[in-house]
Amino acid sequence: MDETSRRSLELHEQLHGKIEVVSRKHVETRDDLSLMYTPGVAEPCRQIQADYQKSWELTRRGNLVAVITDGTAILGLGDIGPAAGMPVMEGKCALFKEFGDVDAFPICVDTHDTDEFVRTVQLISKSFGGINLEDIAAPRCFEIERRLKEVCDIPVFHDDQHGTAIVVAAAMINALKVTGKQMGSVKIVINGAGAAGCAIGTLLSHMGFGNVVMCDVNGIICEGDEGLNAGQEAISHITNANHEHGTLADALRGADAFVGVSRGNLVSREMVASMNRPIVFPMANPVPEIMPDEALAAGAEVVGTGRSDFPNQINNVLVFPGIFKGALKARAKEITEEMEVAAAKAIASLIPEDELDPKNIIPSALDKGVADVVAKAVAEHVAD
Incomplete structure (x- = not known):
């Protein structure tokens, strides 16, 4: 212990x-x-x-x-x-x-x-x-x-899915700004096609970040693959635009960003080095897919994890209190994708552009002012 x-x-x-x-x-x-x-x-x-x-x-x-x-x-x-x-x-x-x-x-x-x-x-x-x-x-x-x-x-909200997706999207918005990458033209590889991974892939695709490629234990997920569960089947139709096949290492070659919601120590220095000025979010807890110092040594420009002992903690606590506060205030009957997008943009906006840097792309998980900003953004997007 x-x-x-x-x-x-x-x-x-x-x-x-x-x-x-x-x-x-x-x-x-x-x-x-x-x-x-x-x-x-x-x-x-x-x-x-x-x-x-x-x-x-x-x-x-x-x-x-x-x-x-x-x-x-x-x-x-x-x-x-x-x-x-x-x-x-x-x-x-x-x-x-x-x-x-x-x-x-x-x-x-x-x-x-x-x-x-x-x-x-x-x-x-x-x-x-x-x-x-x-x-x-x-x-x-x-x-x-x-x-x-x-x-x-x-409103019914599975936080492991959508809360994670929203906070990842917020971090990715600011990571693109820090690295000078353009929304719509990046390749993002997500490893872990469970609840969180599928929701992240869905939201990032909906927001137009670029080509999202999903991977699971069997490698790259492609439309038409056999043995996919309902969530993976649904996301296979909106991701992997180039119909790639292969391993996680194959997917990462030339990719702009990596999001890990899988398990520790799955990504090597060599994989990160093969990427394009990489943004790396290894979020497995307690052991990330690659430790931040390893990712940085391999050339990563921005690194965020789910842990509180490293910069850029990507944590759901930035999302769910504000999402529900806004939905309850507006008496919403559901939490829509538009509300999720609004929440992600609101969280990202809390870091002024002149304060953005590789170690500061997301508000602190302890910032209790985030919920009010998210709630306001969510309430404004509740349908009549």
Whole structure:
């Protein structure tokens, strides 16, 4: 057990959980009791019964997000079950409150059955203003999100997919500026075609960065390949414009940028050296696909990772508090691709152009001002 793990365990033992429910008004008198509960509470109930929209005004659901997992893809630990995933869900809820002043509640669902999971979330959705899906294994996560968007009247957002995509897009916008590369003309190689990788590839393609090439354990993904899951099949139609085949090393030769959402130590110095003035985002945790010093020594011009101990930490905490804050404020029924693009551009804009440099392309993960900027951008793109 390393030092951080030991100290974290001690903190969890001390706290007995990282979040708590706090009443917004103290109950100290009989009158307080009558207003907060019976008999007075009956009137808000009748108002909501008559007009469903008043549930946003008369309850907390307008600022309440459910953080929901089935425990099948917890961090880098895999399928460890819903109970073991609870510390992560609590942590996510704490970040929602700390960074976006959004109330969030952890829910760990004990099933591997997609139908059962979807039905469970649907049945509890009237208690919340948004659903944040978390740490659900691919390819089930694609179907779960799609189906929940169809049956829920509130935003459903799989942060492992779209939060990661948004923060990568923000970092890539500024990395292109630093290196002088032109939007629309770059080749970006993404290694890892799971939930995060497919979402990153989709968003970068939609935003027009250039030719995105996806790779997985079998190498380059090309339209027409056999054995692709639903997410990979969908993205194969909008990526790999030149229908390349081969290994990750083949894909990186001459590429402008690399994004890793796979596992550690998969990229060598030689691979980076074969690229074109490379932008390298090795984001596997805790061990990146290539360590930053190795990438820089091989010629990388900009390097960003998922870790806090290196410059340019590419972290979802820059995204999800603001995304939901904006969506809740505007009472959005969904989070669209246009809202995701707006969020990415908003995050990128927080680094003034005269302050951009290879070690400063993305705001600090601890910058609590990011959420308000993202929320404003997202709310402006909510359809009427």
